[in-house]
């Protein structure tokens with residue numbers, strides 16, 4: 001009998017940003033911070049890679065933005081609905097150890113990936129600073145959770161509707177100017193990760209980014225998640241998804257992310273019909 005994966009809860013936590021808790025015991029049992037899963041709505045569905053955002057018992061949490069055909073479809077699912085498959089955990093876990101002071105920077109839906117890393121860093125004895133940013137206050141997610149898990153939390157919004165008026169990179173730079181930070185994680189849109197990781201470069205701080213290239217199989221076979229890191233070809237699904245931010249070729253990443261833009265647009269239009 002084919003096993004189906006039940007969605008325990010499905011919540012829109014901000015405009016077009018959805019949080020699902022999915023019953024997937026084998027993923028939950030083994031998941032570590034930084035890893036991801038790949039789900040399919042049905043047997044013919046597109047494979048969707050999503051970072052594991054939290055684990056609770058047999059359930060895992062994922063957060064996604066409804067931005068294309070498959071994620072728009074996913075967003076219509078409700079608690080009690082099932083998914084055809086959930087495969088994971090995939091990828092390498094975050095490099096968790098005792099660094100001293102760590103800073104987690106989350107942008108937009110990428111904020112969802114930060115509490116699980118913050119928790120593990122805290123458990124490893126680190127002082128954890130969180131910086132979470134979004135375009136405006138309404139799009140800010142998981143603030144309470146980050147406040148609970150981090151020792152300090154800074155909020156930024158592009159329009160100044162909450163917290164610091166500006167970008168996470170500005171606050172990160174300000175903090176780096178007056179204290180020692182030993183390791184930084186930056187998770188968000190590629191352009192945000194590029195700009196924010198440039199802020200840590202002059203300080204020589206170890207900086208990780210979680211890359212989100214197009215993925216298909218998630219097992220290192222298809223090559224679609226190819227990225228260049230330190231001049232070498234890597235596959236984000238098996239060699240990452242976290243890499244040394246200062247070694248990543250962001251221009252190539254962003255160019256490859258756009259490869260299927262036309263097809264994605266067409267598929268989304270068809271789904272909306």
Ligand code: FES
Nearest residue numbers: 216218220223237
């Ligand atoms: Fe196919 Fe990584 S998704 S090689």
